[in-house]
Amino acid sequence: MRPTGKLHLGNYMGALHNWVRLQHEYECYFFVADLHALTSDYADTSQVKQNTLDVALDFLAAGLDPEQCTVFVQSHVKPHFELPQLLAMITPLGWLERVPTYKEQQENLTTKDLSTYGFLGYPLMMASDILLYQADFVPVGQDQVVHVEFTREVARRFNQFYKAEGSGPRAQGAEILPEPQVLLTPSPKLPGTDGRKMSKSYGNTILLSDPEEVLRQKIRPMVTDPARIRRKDPGDPDKCPVGDLHKVFSSQETLAKVYDGCKTAGIGCIECKGWAADAIVTLLAPIQERRAKYEQNPALVREILHEGDRRARARAEQTMQEVRPAMGL
């Protein structure tokens, strides 16, 4: 996750809450991708450090447990600089130019100039993020599958050129970089307060750290089913972003009341929004409680990240000790 601000409910439902579950089933590495933030937001980097800390806090608040997984900061683990450079040697330029994000950015050049070497190369950094841990699985939503596919192609090409030279844990001639598999995680697109996809860039987010009052103020003016103009008009929760929130966050019981109340005009939108807010407040209560605990103890957070950096560095360095000699270094 890139450190571009505090995390929102979309980030939680689309990624983070899956990670919280997976940490108990796998040996997991999760990091704040500060180097990736620089690939597009290089002009003003003044907030990167604070945002990195905020995202780490949100990770811990959401329930990533440093006893169950490794949480670290990407730039603190130097192999994240080294492996992309080595993989760059064998990566055809055409592979990078074909990555959809790059093609899109070139076609709709907006305010940011992304015709940089760093932005073109970011898929190699992503590939390295995975391959450094010789990962078997990458938990992603459908939109990220192309990046894992790219990573598999790079690993395949690496393995065609180079083999273990026998000094590491792998026998001489063995493949060094396993091709990672996609672990497809459910990531329903959560709508923001304006009905579009919840996203920082739209300013329509509900943050994991929003206090109850702020959250209720954001939900109150939300757009609803446009056909429901007056209180006595019936509406359709399937055509309403507030209905979408209920589907994700409310109990079956509340959801049934929403469908019935909305379709019969038995409830108004204000009441319906209040119930959605209630469900989100309930979901966020333990998250915010944990966040407050960590905020009050910055030394503990520093300690957790140091330990995460240390563990990630040790694991990544183990891979590099196979990669370097295999490439003749």
Ligand code: ADP
């Ligand atoms: P943003 O659009 O706010 O910049 P990012 O693109 O940084 O968010 O997304 C980080 C992660 O959160 C990705 O895994 C992405 O799929 C997920 N995510 C972001 N917004 C949503 C959303 N509205 N619904 C579901 N998942 C989302």
Ligand code: NA
């Ligand atoms: Na684990």
